[in-house]
Amino acid sequence: MNFDFTPDEALFREEVRDWLRSNVPHGRPENEAEALDFDRAWQARQFSEGWAGISWPMEYGGRGLSLVQQLIWFEEYALAGGPPLGHLFVALSHAGPTLIARGDESQKAFHLPQILKGEAIWCQGFSEPGAGSDLANLQTRADIDGDHLVVNGSKIWSSRAQYAVYQELLVRTSGSGRGHAGISWVIGDMRLPGITVRPIKCIDGQPHFCEVFFDDVRIPLANVVGEIDKGWSVAMATLGFERGTATLAEQIHMSHVVEQLIDRAKSLPGWDGHRPAFEDDEIASRLATLRAEVAALRAMSYAAISRGLRAPVPGAEGTLIALYNTELMQRIYRMGIDLLGAELLSQDGHAKSWIRKYHESIKQTIAGGTAEIRRNIVGERLLGLPK
């Protein structure tokens, strides 16, 4: 039980801090379409200066460093006020790690450098209208025709599919049309003929995700990741990354937001119009609890990294963090709008961005597995409770 860093790691932290301090860009556009170029340019800059893919293999453009150095990078990134991964989230947090773990040589050589350079936006094609929480009920078919798969069906809740060039696509390649067997994990090219994308407007007016239709879309068999018909385990690995260390940067960002809330509570007027909101016992109590919970989340992340150093494949423990993280995030942004008082009604000035973040936080307990599915995973896989 220690939190000691080696001299090399301490030196690495200094280098990272220096570089980030003078290079982190600010002013990411709030409009997602406008943020596209911003996100790509920032990733390209990290790559050209040798800071992309800290723990990714060197032969594919990464730095080949340890999980601890990855942690240091994320910590310093958050301290420097670095922007969210945004449009590159799926590419950097799922697709990349999944390909590193399960992709073949040519898949890795082709895709990983593109991801690190910020050239490839990825989206996820897992859920379907009839297969949400019950993912194994997915019905999108892929029939083998020579050296191609012919895909027909539709996917839904695919974040950023309107911008993506690649998709993590789960399709049914054989079997009864139900169950884990017969599902394959395929790299889909979003530019292929037969693909139609319909953006879906969400609670905050933004098209967070899309429905994607496939009409005789021909995808080379070489794009299957892992074995054909055995994509379920690849998909679970992908979700493992999402539920484990992938959200580390996001978690560290939470501490930043709570500090902002404390600062705002000191300057905004409280309920009596005289003392600042911070002097209100109820507000102070909630802020203190949030600060403590963020500290707990941080400690959970250190524990997750410690587990990762002992056994590199993420286990179901990541789901514990995901549950704590997502519900905490919602409480944090709820605090954000509660500080606004009646300004909440206006959508003007500083209120706008807090209202938007509050609305967006509502998806946290749904995306990437609902809180209910996550509780099932914890109950069944970690605690050994019966199905």
Next chain:
Amino acid sequence: MDILISPDQELIVDSIETFLAEQFPASRLAGRDEKSMPCANDQLASLGEMGWLASGLGEAAGGMGLGMVDQILIFRAYGRHLAPIAVLANVIAADVAARASMPDVAAGLGRSTMRACLAVPLPRSKIGPTADGEFLLLDSHDAAFAAMVCPDGAGLVALDRRRPCTHNPGSDETVSVERVRFEDIGVIAWTDGPAADLRSNLLVAAMLVGICEATRDMSIEYAKTRVQFGKPIGSFQAIKHKCADMAVQTEAIEQLLSFAAICQDTGRHDAAFQTSSVRLLSADYAIANASANIQVHGAIGFTAELPAHLFLKRAHLLAQLGGSRRHHQSAILALPSAQSQSDELRLHS
């Protein structure tokens, strides 16, 4: 960097766990008349003989010099087994005596040949080089000293007489409670500064974490074996999800406890912040888990035949030690957190 329990520490955990499971399983307290609770002194004596109470003391006082990272493991086990609250009193009192250059007293308390009790201040009571006002003494049988801790320091008051082993059950009926008034009594030992308060709060938090663990495990075990509607009740999401929530909170608080202990041992700038954070949340989570555990058990959980009710009562008792909820919340907001170590943060926010 590795904040998980190390292989060496696993030996400590196994050893204390085995000892407590054999000698003092939590079930020993269930189904007893509240007047006939086992005397804390007997339980303390065997822990003292085995050296557990002296583990944090230096060699001069007959201890092993273990850091907080190891002591929290022992106190988690005390929490899981509803060890007598007096373990906390003797360990805190020995710590004060050792720091006040009274190694013989420290050694006696560590071996449990000498007894201390906790003195919990009621509102408006004063702790310092002199103690004044009303206090509740916990498990004062045969105690020579009352140990008291506040954010400014910690001290020992010599008690005027030895209490007989009569049990005056408090709301946690396993703990004997005696109301006393001190009129400006000078302490016989005092250690100045916030460190004693931080250490004692971390040990309290560790016991609360132990309650989180024990109640989670009780619920899981019951959910696997209790059958209704032809199935183990753990297969129903209403129960499964309650157990999952207990597991999430327990994982969060175990890791925060470890991190706070590391911060104390290494003198990190945010040690006080992390300690108040774990102290605040551990009380909330232990009370939540202990309540959920009763609910998972249904009517049998409401009876005195299982120890489920004792975990809830103990959690409420521990939540009153080492400062109120608002005290810790206000400390959390006033102290530098891990995140505010760099001015960078505010520059960019």
